[in-house]
Amino acid sequence: GAVVSQHPSWVICKSGTSVKIECRSLDFQATTMFWYRQFPKQSLMLMATSNEGSKATYEQGVEKDKFLINHASLTLSTLTVTSAHPEDSSFYICSGTSGDETQYFGPGTRLLVL
Amino acid sequence: AQKITQTQPGMFVQEKEAVTLDCTYDTSDPSYGLFWYKQPSSGEMIFLIYQGSYDQQNATEGRYSLNFQKARKSANLVISASQLGDSAMYFCAMSVGYNKLIFGAGTRLAVHP
Numbered sequence: 001g002a003v004v005s006q007h008p009s010w011v012i013c014k015s016g017t018s019v020k021i022e023c024r025s026l027d028f029q030a031t032t033m034f035w036y037r038q039f040p041k042q043s044l045m046l047m048a049t050s051n052e053g054s055k056a057t058y059e060q061g062v063e064k065d066k067f068l069i070n071h072a073s074l075t076l077s078t079l080t081v082t083s084a085h086p087e088d089s090s091f092y093i094c095s096g097t098s099g100d101e102t103q104y105f106g107p108g109t110r111l112l113v114l
Numbered sequence: 115a116q117k118i119t120q121t122q123p124g125m126f127v128q129e130k131e132a133v134t135l136d137c138t139y140d141t142s143d144p145s146y147g148l149f150w151y152k153q154p155s156s157g158e159m160i161f162l163i164y165q166g167s168y169d170q171q172n173a174t175e176g177r178y179s180l181n182f183q184k185a186r187k188s189a190n191l192v193i194s195a196s197q198l199g200d201s202a203m204y205f206c207a208m209s210v211g212y213n214k215l216i217f218g219a220g221t222r223l224a225v226h227p
Contacts, residue, residue: 032213034214034215038157042219043205043217043218043219043220044159044205044215044217045217046214046215046216049214091157093157093159095159095215097213101147101149101164101166101209101213102149102161102164103149103161103213103215104161105151105158105159105160105161106158107156107157107158108157108158108159110157
């Protein structure tokens, strides 16, 4: 199956700093990538959809200036959490699709903001 | 409104037995896709099975089968011959417009030896 990687898998940072998370499709070209957030014991909530070379589309309630998404190539998308605060601590997971409906997920990134 | 409902927060099954995880959905769009993903404690989301709204036959993938009842808007996952490694969270999801996925709340499955 299609493989998606994420880096880093764990990050701990101080409040006010910015954190960048990378999502890579390793064996397919991801025309569309999605970023989700998952709080403990909850389901995945879509944050934004990004298509290669265009601006991301954010879900209602997600601050686009706080969660910067870049999808510069067909194999790489990045999520930058700017000026992170403790309430941003969560599990961030990306997925990619090459055009059919199936989304293939990365292993996720656990963010802890102190 | 588009919605996925998983009414079973937790399920137990004996090893080697079959188990059914329930999922109902709501959408007015005639074209949609239904998915099941497995999330072990490590957090990764593992794709299990897909059913398209126009597919005539129920999807099967190894020990996984999807019991698709369109009139009832249900898409239950059946796991046959459960294994200890099947213990995980299971999420039902629906694709709507531009491949966006809406997830249910999940069901935690525990397989006992």
